[in-house]
Amino acid sequence: MQHNYQDLITLFSDTFFEQYNTRLVKGGDEPIYLPANQACSYHQIIFAHGYYASAFHEISHWCQAGEARRLLEDFGYWYIPDGRNEKQQKKFEQVEVIPQAIEWAFNVAAQKKFHVSSDNLNGFQADTDGFKAKVYEQVKIFLKQGFPARAQRFIEALAQFYNTPLPLTIEHFSNTKEERLCLN
Numbered sequence: 001m002q003h004n005y006q007d008l009i010t011l012f013s014d015t016f017f018e019q020y021n022t023r024l025v026k027g028g029d030e031p032i033y034l035p036a037n038q039a040c041s042y043h044q045i046i047f048a049h050g051y052y053a054s055a056f057h058e059i060s061h062w063c064q065a066g067e068a069r070r071l072l073e074d075f076g077y078w079y080i081p082d083g084r085n086e087k088q089q090k091k092f093e094q095v096e097v098i099p100q101a102i103e104w105a106f107n108v109a110a111q112k113k114f115h116v117s118s119d120n121l122n123g124f125q126a127d128t129d130g131f132k133a134k135v136y137e138q139v140k141i142f143l144k145q146g147f148p149a150r151a152q153r154f155i156e157a158l159a160q161f162y163n164t165p166l167p168l169t170i171e172h173f174s175n176t177k178e179e180r181l182c183l184n
Contacts, residue, residue, distance in 0.1 A: 001111055001112075001162070003052050003110060003112055004052075005026060005047075005050045005051070005052050005055055007161065008024060008052065008055045008056075008059075009023075009024045009025075009026070009055075011154075011157055011158065011161055012024040012045075012059065012154070014157070015153060015154060015157045016150070016153075016154075017042070020043070020070075020150075021036060021041075021042045021043055022042060022043040022044070022045060022062070022070075023042050023043070023044055023045070024045050024047065024055060024058075024059065025044045025045065025046045025047070026046075026047065026049070026050045027046035027047060027048060027049070028048070028049065029048060029049070030048060031045075031046055031047045031048045031054055031057070031058045032046050032073070032074055033045055033046070033058065033061065033062065033065075033070075033073065033074050033075055034046065034073060035070065035071050035072065035073065043070065045058045045059060045062050046058070052112070053115075056103045056106045056107060056110075057099065057100075057103050057117075059103075059106065059154065060099040060100070060102035060103040060106065060151070061075060061077070061099050062075075062150070063102055063147075063148050063150040063151035063154065064098055064099055064102065064148055064151070077095065078091070078095065079092075093131045093134070096131075096135075097131075097134050097135055097138050098138055100116055100117070100135045100138075101135050101136075101138035101139045101141075101142055102142070102147065102148070102151045104116075104135065104139055104173065105139065105142065105147060105151065105155050105168060106151075106154065106155065106158060108164070108168055108172045108173060109154075109155045109156075109158035109159040109162065109164050109166075109168065110158045110161075110162045110164070111162050111164055116128075116131060116132040116135050136173070139170075139173055140170065143168065143169065143170060155168065
C-alpha cells in the first residue's frame with residue numbers, strides 16, 4: 001500500500017481547512033505548529049522532511065490541543081529536544097502518551113505500522129516498555145470513551161481513504177503483546 005505525504009496534505013485540508021483555517025505543510029528538520037499571523041493567513045502544522053510519521057505525530061498534537069493552545073506557537077507546549085536527562089524524559093513521556101495513542105489510531109486507520117517513540121536517542125534511556133504500555137492503555141481508553149472529536153474525524157477520513165473498516169477495535173491494535181508494544 002502506498003503512503004504518500006502528499007495524500008495526507010490533501011486529506012487534512014479537505015477535512016479541516018474550511019472549519020479550522022489550518023493546513024498541513026511539509027517542512028525541514030524540525031516540526032512546528034505556527035498559528036496564523038501577519039505573514040500567513042492560516043495556521044500551519046509543519047512536519048519534518050515529508051515524513052509520513054512526522055505528519056501523523058504533529059496532527060495528533062493538533063487534535064489534542066484546545067482552541068486557546070491552537071493560537072500559540074507549538075501550542076505553547078514544553079519541549080526539550082533529544083538529549084533529555086531522566087527528569088526531563090519522564091516529563092516528556094508523560095505529555096506524549098495521549099498524542100502517541102492518537103497517532104497510533106491514525107496509523108491503524110491508514111493500515112500502517114506504528115512505533116511508539118521516546119525520542120531521546122542521545123539522552124536518558126527510560127523504561128521504553130513501560131512507556132509503550134501506557135500508550136497502549138490510553139488507546140484502550142479512547143476505544144472505550146471515544147477519541148477527541150478532531151482525531152475521530154481524521155481517523156474516519158483516513159479509514160475511508162485507505163479502505164479500513166470502522167469502528168476501530170482493540171483487535172486493530174494487534175493480538176499479541178509483542179505486536180502491541182511494537183517489539184517485533
